[in-house]
Amino acid sequence: MPMLGLKIDVDTYWGMKNGVPSLLETLKKFNLKGTFFLSIGPDNSGRAALQLIKNPLFLKKMMRTNAPALYGWKTALYGTLLPAPMIALSFPEIVKEIIAGGHEIQFHAWDHRRWQDELPRKSEKWIREWFAKGIDGFEKLTGKKPTAFGAPSWTIDDRVLTIIKEYKFEYLSCTRAKAPFIHESISVLEIPSDLPCFEEIDAQKEVSIIADLLKDGKTHVLPVHAEVEGGIFQNQFKELLETALNRNIEIIPLKVIKDKLDIKNLPSRKYKMELLPGRHSPCAV
Ligand SMILES: [Zn+2]
Numbered sequence: 001m002p003m004l005g006l007k008i009d010v011d012t013y014w015g016m017k018n019g020v021p022s023l024l025e026t027l028k029k030f031n032l033k034g035t036f037f038l039s040i041g042p043d044n045s046g047r048a049a050l051q052l053i054k055n056p057l058f059l060k061k062m063m064r065t066n067a068p069a070l071y072g073w074k075t076a077l078y079g080t081l082l083p084a085p086m087i088a089l090s091f092p093e094i095v096k097e098i099i100a101g102g103h104e105i106q107f108h109a110w111d112h113r114r115w116q117d118e119l120p121r122k123s124e125k126w127i128r129e130w131f132a133k134g135i136d137g138f139e140k141l142t143g144k145k146p147t148a149f150g151a152p153s154w155t156i157d158d159r160v161l162t163i164i165k166e167y168k169f170e171y172l173s174c175t176r177a178k179a180p181f182i183h184e185s186i187s188v189l190e191i192p193s194d195l196p197c198f199e200e201i202d203a204q205k206e207v208s209i210i211a212d213l214l215k216d217g218k219t220h221v222l223p224v225h226a227e228v229e230g231g232i233f234q235n236q237f238k239e240l241l242e243t244a245l246n247r248n249i250e251i252i253p254l255k256v257i258k259d260k261l262d263i264k265n266l267p268s269r270k271y272k273m274e275l276l277p278g279r280h281s282p283c284a285v
């Protein structure tokens with residue numbers, strides 16, 4: 001049976017507060033489970049404004065996706081004119097609802113924005129502390145350690161993998177590769193998001209584009225953002241779920257894919273960094 005994994009990233013305070021409840025309702029309506037990757041710590045989204053000056057591709061993406069409509073103007077000021085609010089740590093009751101809904105819950109970030117914009121310039125010490133604070137917060141919220149990590153904006157480097165190894169994650173979802181593989185240097189399974197995100201393709205056509213990609217009968221992972229599919233694209237998301245269900249595609253959390261993979265026969269290799277269509281910075285593939 002063909003399978004579609006839902007990798008749901010929560011990147012912002014707005015997404016945790018508004019997007020997650022909306023997605024929980026949608027998933028409940030269809031009786032589906034997904035994997036929520038949570039940002040735990042500060043929402044420094046406002047710092048993205050600095051990127052507008054530094055990276056013209058980012059400005060293009062902001063214009064195309066109508067970012068203020070996606071996240072609201074307040075989000076655009078967090079960490080600059082307004083203090084950065086905590087993301088998952090501000091909403092322990094929503095975290096409980098995710099768990100009560102039977103969904104998988106995993107670790108996405110401590111400070112999503114800074115990782116996304118500044119990782120190459122940060123020290124190994126900074127990365128270590130980022131993981132320590134994020135996983136500590138995750139444990140406070142869920143009573144458990146995460147068993148998987150999905151890197152913000154699919155950005156990793158060799159230092160990150162070395163630190164990851166110490167956490168003994170069961171799998172990673174840190175890349176946009178086309179198929180699962182083993183991260184060579186640390187022997188850890190990678191379950192990539194192989195499909196495009198809604199905000200990377202034409203808003204009007206995305207449902208049919210993604211639906212077409214599902215026709216091959218293989219296993220796929222859709223990257224979902226609480227801010228997008230739990231916000232302005234919620235109807236398109238429902239439409240896509242309906243289309244997939246009508247085609248007898250099983251929609252599942254990533255841990256189910258992990259359990260079904262023939263791990264011994266997966267290729268082992270190093271990730272590469274690549275600029276994908278619709279993105280403003282390179283992703284691991
Ligand atoms: Zn993210």
